[in-house]
Amino acid sequence: MAFLKLCFSLFILGVFSPSEIYAEVQRVQAAPGDTWDKASTRGQAVVWTREVPGTSIKEVKLEAVIDAPIERVWRTLTRVEHYTKFLPYMDEIKVVKQEGMDRAYVYHRINPPLVSQRDYTLLVVNEVDTEKGRYYRYWTQKNQFGPKPIKGIVRLLICDGSWSLTAREDGRTQATYWLYTDLGGSIPAWLANSANTSGLYDILWAIEARAQDLNWQ
Template sequence: MKRVGQWFLGSCLLLAANLIQAQPWQLVKDEAGIQIYLQTIPGSSFQAFRGVTRMRVSMPRLLALQDDVSAACHWIHACSEQKLLAHDGKQSWAYTRFHTPWPVQRRDSILQVTTEQAADGSVTRVLHGVADYLPQQKGFVRVSKVEGFWSLTPRDGEIEVIYQVHSEPGGSVPAWLANSFVVDAPFNTLQALRQLAEEQ
């Protein structure tokens, strides 16, 4: 458990260091109660995204929706298949396959997710790509790097949800696809998750 806590703290410090070196966040979309921000990352051709919204849902329900890994493709943007690989205490590992428009080769990724709950009831899930957790799959390009988090914070009877990620998709990705993905991925993901979470 001590090693997990040290890893989590180290990940948070690394994220903080990256934010200090990176450029300021720029608001690029504000629609349907969802704000999307982009940030240029030094040394990377791909921008980081941050999506922010509020949901009228209980924390247990929201966590349950995220923990249902295989069903999460219903609300994760461009997700075609997802499965839980392993679970150990606060950590889990998930494999995901993504749709991509022709002629771009399909992508897959493996995430290590570390969940921490604070004394105030807020929950943070740190996302860390582990590309070599499984061998390369035929017909797919492995996403080479993923760093990000989900932040779930109770506020005035709602939950403020922040979804932030920077990734390196691997292989060749056209600029138009990369530019649309960093906006569509957080917006569509948050919108679909909110709709599902708020269903009675």
């Protein structure tokens, strides 16, 4: 169970020169299509998986209702400086480069049990339409903008994902979380896929609990 929480710290689941990256990066999202397989259901949350051609690692998707207003959920997701306070195994997180209000390069280092530490730098982009009550946050690996590799720490080379939030009439939040990541190292594909799938529920519950906590809002 401890190892399955490894993916819990990955949410927060092309190489271009610095002068090219802003123009070249494309919006990250799951490919269209309904070829998802239901993996499990817990309460109002459903996890789906889908094969990715050319790789043994599956992409995963969670659909759920979060029992908190969308503004609080969004605040929880976007205040990365708080991640070390409520995400297990997150030892370090820092913004290494900010581009305007809605784009940032964020370095993560996690220290899960049983396996080596992992690190990675993500480009994180926010898209908000407050009039329609829609919030979208996506990320992709951009390690060239972060620190150089550190001996003894496994660097993730694949980490794409997104959160899509929509306000519900009952005041809660409809959420879709999508992730495609490879944990790297010598972890077999079947175990990585299991960790990715099971870890989505941990992510959901942590986000919900944090969004409900009025002491830090």
